[in-house]
Amino acid sequence: MTSRNQLCFPLRNLFLYFPGGISVDESGNRLFLSDSNHHRVIVLDGNGMILDSIGSSPGHEDGEFESAKLRRPTASFYHAAEDCLYLVDSENHAIRRADLGRRVVETLYPRSKTNKNSSIWSWIVGTLRPRNELDAQSEELNPDALLFPWHILKSPNGDLLIFNRSCETLWIMDLASGLITEVVRGFSNILEICEPLILEKSMLLNEIPNDWLQQRVDAHCSTKRIPYVELISSVETFQDQILIRNLGSISSFQFSNLGILGFPYWSSSPLERVCAADAALAANSIDHIESFNLLRGKIDIRLNVDIPEYVDLIEPLGESCLWRQTRGAAAELSEADSTITSSEKVGIAQQWYDEIDHLAFSTSEIEATIEEWTMSCGEEIPEGKVEISCSVNSSPGTSEVIICAALYLRLKKDSDARSGGRQRKAARIADLLNPGTRASKDLIVQFLLASNRDLEEVIITRPVHVKLKFDCPNHPKADNSKDIIMTDTSLNVNVALK
Numbered sequence: 234m235t236s237r238n239q240l241c242f243p244l245r246n247l248f249l250y251f252p253g254g255i256s257v258d259e260s261g262n263r264l265f266l267s268d269s270n271h272h273r274v275i276v277l278d279g280n281g282m283i284l285d286s287i288g289s290s291p292g293h294e295d296g297e298f299e300s301a302k303l304r305r306p307t308a309s310f311y312h313a314a315e316d317c318l319y320l321v322d323s324e325n326h327a328i329r330r331a332d333l334g335r336r337v338v339e340t341l342y343p344r345s346k347t348n349k350n351s352s353i354w355s356w357i358v359g360t361l362r363p364r365n366e367l368d369a370q371s372e373e374l375n376p377d378a379l380l381f382p383w384h385i386l387k388s389p390n391g392d393l394l395i396f397n398r399s400c401e402t403l404w405i406m407d408l409a410s411g412l413i414t415e416v417v418r419g420f421s422n423i424l425e426i427c428e429p430l431i432l433e434k435s436m437l438l439n440e441i442p443n444d445w446l447q448q449r450v451d452a453h454c455s456t457k458r459i460p461y462v463e464l465i466s467s468v469e470t471f472q473d474q475i476l477i478r479n480l481g482s483i484s485s486f487q488f489s490n491l492g493i494l495g496f497p498y499w500s501s502s503p504l505e506r507v508c509a510a511d512a513a514l515a516a517n518s519i520d521h522i523e524s525f526n527l528l529r530g531k532i533d534i535r536l537n538v539d540i541p542e543y544v545d546l547i548e549p550l551g552e553s554c555l556w557r558q559t560r561g562a563a564a565e566l567s568e569a570d571s572t573i574t575s576s577e578k579v580g581i582a583q584q585w586y587d588e589i590d591h592l593a594f595s596t597s598e599i600e601a602t603i604e605e606w607t608m609s610c611g612e613e614i615p616e617g618k619v620e621i622s623c624s625v626n627s628s629p630g631t632s633e634v635i636i637c638a639a640l641y642l643r644l645k646k647d648s649d650a651r652s653g654g655r656q657r658k659a660a661r662i663a664d665l666l667n668p669g670t671r672a673s674k675d676l677i678v679q680f681l682l683a684s685n686r687d688l689e690e691v692i693i694t695r696p697v698h699v700k701l702k703f704d705c706p707n708h709p710k711a712d713n714s715k716d717i718i719m720t721d722t723s724l725n726v727n728v729a730l731k
Contacts, residue, residue, distance in 0.1 A: 243666040243677060245270065245499055248488070248641065248692035253307035253383075254466035255476055256318070264471060265318055267306045274306055274320060274331070275494070279472055281486040283493050287318070287338060290498040293325045299495075301338035303329065308385045308466035310393070319393065321382045321466075328382070328395065328406065341411040342379060377416045379404055384466045386430050394427055400462050403427070424459075434465040437475055488692060491641045492551035500556070500637055500696045518667065521728040524702040529627055530720035531566070536621040536636060538697055538728045543661055547641040547692065550619050554639040557623055561632030563703060566624040619697075627705045638697040644689045658688040665693045699728055 244250060253269035263284065266275045273288035285298060292302030304324040311318050319341070320329040328342040383398035392414070393406040403417040403426065417423050424431065438461045468477045540546060559565050625634055642665060644658055656678070663677035681688060701724075 243663075243673060244680070246497075246666050246694045246696065248491070248694055253305070253323070254309055254321070255469050256309040256311050257469050257471045257476075258311045258313065259471065260313065263311075264469075264476070265309050265311060267309060267320075269305045269307055269323070271497075271499075272303045272305060273494075274303070274309060274318070276333075277486075277488070281488045283488060283490040285333075285336070286494050287320075287331050293322070293327065293340075295329075295339050296337065298331070298336045298338065301331075303338075307383050310385045310387055312387075319385060321385050321395065323381055323383060326379050326381065328379070328385075328393070328411070342406060342413070344411065377404075377413065379413065386427065386434075386465075388427065388430070394430065396423070398463060400431075400465075420462075431459060431462065431465060434468065435459050435462060437468045437470060438464055438477075489548070491548055491692075492554050495553045496556045496637065496639055497694060497696070500639065500698075518696070519698045519700055520730055521699045521726070522702070523700075523726060524704070525724065526704050526706075527627065527722050528720040529629055529705050530722065532563075532625050532627055532703070533721070533723045534623050534625070534634065534636075534701065534726065535724065536619075536699060536726050536728055538619040538621065538638075538640075538730065540617055540619060540640065540642065540695075540730060541661075541665075542617060543645055544642040544665065544693075545645050546619065547643055550621065550638060550640065555621065556637040558635045559625055559632065560635070561703075562628040562630035562705060563625045563632035563634060565634075566626055627703055629705050629707050632703045632705070634701045634703070636697075636699045636701070640695045640697060642693045642695050643691065646689055655682065655688065662688060662691060662693060665695050667695075695730065697728070697730065699726070701726065 249266075249268055250270035251268075252266050254267040256265045257263070258265070262279050264277050264279070266277065268275055272291040273286050275283060276285040276287065277283045287298045288301055288303040288306065289299055290302055291304050293304060294300065294302040303320070303322050305322075306320050306329075307323045308321045309318050316333050318331040318333060320331060320338075322329045326343075327340055330339045330341045331337070332339070379395065381397055382395045382404065384396040384400065386394040386396075387408075388394050388405075391408050393408055395404040395406060396402065400423065401418065401420055403423045404413050405415040405417070405426075406413050417426060464477070468475065470476070557565055619638070619640060621636060621638055623634070623636065625632075644661060647654070647658070659678040659681040660674070662681060663674040666677055681691075
């Protein structure tokens, strides 16, 4: 168990962490990939460009795509007439519906029994004790309850056919009402009902070399009447191609527009989940800590992050992949705020009047500044370097500024085919995943070597954590005792990834 935990923890920084299923919208040129262990569904087009992401973090919560929570989604089914994606939310024992037009996730099954007027109390209870823990006992008492669903198909009469992973249990659900109308147990009994649908999917697997499949799935998958039936949610046809999800990879896809996925939820712990062990682990993962003694005022911070020479930054670092936090006597400034702030010595009242003047007469100047900043986000990044900027206002006392970023990296193409070349590439990926201990790195290397994947195509989400500490003494006084001297400080901080 310890070895497995050591392996799984750093693997979450792979771009795809066990994709559990794939479905397509042929007419809309869209694919839906369930990134199961990242608790999200990625929407992409036929060229691999990421269009959207469904789900924000593990849990059970309906709402907009950015706030909805899933728990290990697996198979999905696209309903063209509704422009909706039906999701198997495996560890929530639920079927979810994602309205792609409204960008909203709803729960089709089970129907919520929570009183809407007690939403605050539900949020508190859900935070302290996740939904799947609350409902597990009641679901287990019902032998026909939907437990750990995995696959989903649509029958000719419009019902949803939901299977567990081994395809030994079938739940038939009425699509309109979301009610389970029948439960069928036993693979032979299931084939009597939906053998044509299962055969249609399994025929795609027959076109894949048998020895290739045997190397990538468990042996017991082939003992049934239909070989590799457990992969029916992992294979689809799209534009005369066969797509198969296999061991964390989607073959022949060059992913782009990764920044739309935003900052990974697992790189920062919610307050209610923080414990001593997490704090110790977070301290070990910080890439750079530096302290400064400064006067009160505006502080412009520029981080220069050097990335290893053997990797490429796939895309420029966008604002969506950045997360900043201030603690103590500091406050972060937006771009508009930093434009308004004056470095001259002024009192509080005069600052207030100046801000009113700026709002009344300098709106175009502020918009121009924001537009200029937005354009700069798309500028080409210098080779081997990433630049991150932010501004804060500091007051007397101590404060901290925490800056985190998610860099999408990939090994540079290397024509070196000498013995040990693949081993070296796996070791470099293990270093980027930053597991922290030699034993963990060895496990990662073994995992990568056993996967038979092209290691130069593996995308790594490399988190960058920087903590800057400020100690600001009391302000020097101006000639007028009612005023204080404001200072501007510019900091250049060089960060080298571990």
